[in-house]
Amino acid sequence: MGTFYQPQCVLIDTDTLNTLPDRELVSGIAEVIKCGLVRDAEFFEWLENNMYALLARDPSALAYAIKRSCENKAEVVALDEREKGIRATLNFGHTFGHAIETGVGHGLWLHGEAVATGTVMAVDMSYRLCWIDDSIVKRVHMILQKAKLPIAPPETMTVDMFKSLMAMDKKVADGVLRLVLLKGPLGNCVFTGDYDRKALDDTLHAFCKS
Ligand SMILES: [Zn+2]
Structure with a gap:
């Protein structure tokens, strides 16, 4: 207990992937896209160009995407074994995503579907903070739509639901919600509680009807 191996x-x-329904496969691809977005711009570009091959379960495309995802994860874990700073970056999109999963009730939305929408929301917020340019916003929308992943939360999600569910996130420290946000050129992100609260509010209002 308390040890890491x-x-x-x-x-x-x-x-084994061939035993999965398309919806589950695509849900997994959401995490792969996230991985490219937060730390591997070259991989993200490869995903943009090979999305249809992945969706068609082309064996060599799948093998490459899995290998590259594992390499990225191994690098992050090697740098940070006990999930503090950099490791949290693999949780990009997850704070918004977990709120959706809990808000709609677990099982209705697959994890990756919630992460895809959470990714769009975190990207939107990063853009409102002027931390990224709009070409990244467009590319994220395009790749997720190509994968047929959802890019907006269900209509039942309200701003208040997001706020109360996100406040329960494990990344809250001293009452401050820390988020993984993109900053700089594609492939760069930060894990921080130091951002303008208005940007978060604006993002929530942009994605929720009430
Ligand atoms: Zn996840």
Whole structure:
């Protein structure tokens, strides 16, 4: 208890993916897209160009996407074994996403679907803070739509629901909600509680009807 052991080797049988329905596969692809977005611009671009091959379950495209995702994750974990700063960046889109999963009731939206919408919301907020330019916003919309992932929360989600559910996030420290946000060129992000609260409010109001 309280100890961490990293694996000596990771073996992934990609044929197992063929047992998954499309919706589950695409849900997983949301996490792969997130991975490129927060730390690997070159991989993100590869995903933009190979999304249809992934959706068609092309074996070599799937193998490459999985390998690159694992390499990214291993790098992050090696840098930060106990989930503090940099490791939290893999949670990009998850604070908004977890609020959606809890808000609509677990099981209705798949995790990756909630993460996809959470990604769009975190990108929107990063743009409102003037931390990224609008080309990134457009590219994120395009790639998620290509993957047929949802880019807006369900209509039942309200601003107040987001606020109260996000306040329960494990990344709240001393009453401050810390978020992973994009900052700078594609492939860069920060984990911070130091942002203009108005940007968060504006994002929530932009995505919720009430
Ligand atoms: Zn996740």
